[in-house]
Amino acid sequence: MGFIKKLLDRFRRNYDEYDDEEWDEEESSREIDFDNKEQRNDYVRNCLEKMADATKELENLNFEYNMVTSYLKDMEEIEALPQEESEQLKECAKRVSLLQDRKTDFMGRARRITDEKYRMVERMEEEVEEGLEKIAEAEEYQELIRKDLSRLDGEKHAYLYRKSEVMRLISDTKGMAVICVTALGLCVLLLLFLQFFLEMDTKLGYLLTAGAAAVVITMIYVKHMDARRELKRVETGINKIILLQNKVKIRYVNNTNLLEYLYMKYGASSGQELAAMWENYQIEKEEREKFRRAELDLDYSEQELLQILKCYQIQDPAIWLHQTEAILDPKEMVEIRHNLIIRRQSLRRRMDYNREVVAGTSQRDIKALVERYPKYAKEIMQTVEEYEKKFNAN
Numbered sequence: 001m002g003f004i005k006k007l008l009d010r011f012r013r014n015y016d017e018y019d020d021e022e023w024d025e026e027e028s029s030r031e032i033d034f035d036n037k038e039q040r041n042d043y044v045r046n047c048l049e050k051m052a053d054a055t056k057e058l059e060n061l062n063f064e065y066n067m068v069t070s071y072l073k074d075m076e077e078i079e080a081l082p083q084e085e086s087e088q089l090k091e092c093a094k095r096v097s098l099l100q101d102r103k104t105d106f107m108g109r110a111r112r113i114t115d116e117k118y119r120m121v122e123r124m125e126e127e128v129e130e131g132l133e134k135i136a137e138a139e140e141y142q143e144l145i146r147k148d149l150s151r152l153d154g155e156k157h158a159y160l161y162r163k164s165e166v167m168r169l170i171s172d173t174k175g176m177a178v179i180c181v182t183a184l185g186l187c188v189l190l191l192l193f194l195q196f197f198l199e200m201d202t203k204l205g206y207l208l209t210a211g212a213a214a215v216v217i218t219m220i221y222v223k224h225m226d227a228r229r230e231l232k233r234v235e236t237g238i239n240k241i242i243l244l245q246n247k248v249k250i251r252y253v254n255n256t257n258l259l260e261y262l263y264m265k266y267g268a269s270s271g272q273e274l275a276a277m278w279e280n281y282q283i284e285k286e287e288r289e290k291f292r293r294a295e296l297d298l299d300y301s302e303q304e305l306l307q308i309l310k311c312y313q314i315q316d317p318a319i320w321l322h323q324t325e326a327i328l329d330p331k332e333m334v335e336i337r338h339n340l341i342i343r344r345q346s347l348r349r350r351m352d353y354n355r356e357v358v359a360g361t362s363q364r365d366i367k368a369l370v371e372r373y374p375k376y377a378k379e380i381m382q383t384v385e386e387y388e389k390k391f392n393a394n
Contacts, residue, residue: 034369034372034373034376037379040369040373040376040379040380041379041383043369044366044369044380044383044384045383045387047362047363047365047366048362048366048383048384048387050358050359050361050362051358051359051362051363052387053358054354054355054358054359054362055359057350057354057358058351058354058355058359061347061350061351061354062351064347065344065347065348065351067316068340068343068344068347069344070315070316071316071319071340072337072340072341072344073315074314074315074316074319074320075326075333075336075337075340077312077313077314078309078312078314078320078327078333079333081312085312088308089305089308089309089327090327090328092301092304092305092308093305093320093324093327093328094324094328095301096298096301096302096305096321096324097324097325097328099294099297099298099301100298100324102291102294103291103294103295103298106287106291106294111284112280112283112284113277113280113281113284117267117277117281118281118284118285120267121267121277121278121281122281122285124265124266125281128266128274128278128281129278131262131265131266131274132271132274132275132278134262135259135262135263135266135268135270135271135274136271138255138258138259138262139259139270139271141255142252142255142256142259145248145251145252145255146252148248149245149248149249149252152241152244152245152248153245155237155241156238156241156242156245159234159237159238159241160238162230162234163231163234163235163238166227166230166231166234167231169223169227169230170224170227170228170231173220173223173224173227174224176220177217177220177221177224180213180216180217180220181217183213184209184213187205187209187213188206188209191205191206191209302321305317305320305321305324306318306321323336366380366384
């Protein structure tokens, strides 16, 4: 608030010189009625606010300007170092730059395993190899069970097909027996007709008919009984296969539940996935350990660089940790100096604008208002004092 304080002091020095009765009201060129107290006070407060804003901006710009100037001085100090000390500084900066590049490469590399998976495997690191063995055994056993189920299912279908054939054979023998009995009956009726109506000798016919019927019926009976026994054997075989299937299915369910539990425990969908995860974890662990050691080396080298810079009275040595290339490459140093000079010129222009245009114009406007309307000088000074107290309180 230097400008406001300066203005207030000016008002205090000159206030007694103004006589309200001796000054005539002048025609204002602005669209503000300065005889209106509310408009007049708003105008003064607006000027004071612009001065306050300019003062705040100047404080920020001064801080930034001094910081940029300090950077430029630091650059001059570094460039002015003797040859031996400059080489020592560059050697340390080179180590820092190399370690920073390694850190950047590590942070930007494609991860072999997500952080979530890495932490999960890390928690069970001592159990993973045992888990791999268990999963491998369970998956191998699961494959054997599937093969057994497939084989049993094939045998069951073979038995069912055989059963359907035997059932057809039994049905065929029954049909053949009916046909044979029907044919026998017809033959007997024919022989009776020949015997009684044609008075022929049919003894031989009866013998041949009876013999043929006996042979055929015996063959059909034997075949039928064989089919019955085969049916019983097939049904027994089917029942045994069903019992075996049930046992194997129980083993399959138990083994499947075991696999699901192991998959859930180790966060994988297969033993192959877990093996790949374990391999990636081991590689990632080794790389992270290298990164950890590199970070320790980087921290040590950065502290060493800071100590060297502090010895040369560098105002802000920490900034050089992030621009080691400028220490190593004179072209980079020139580029940074050029940018800093441009920044300082820009800051100076902004400072001049806020000091001369914003704050200066507002100060001149208030002074002109007092000179044009001396009868309001006391009131204007009171407004300035109130604003100054309010600003200082904030």
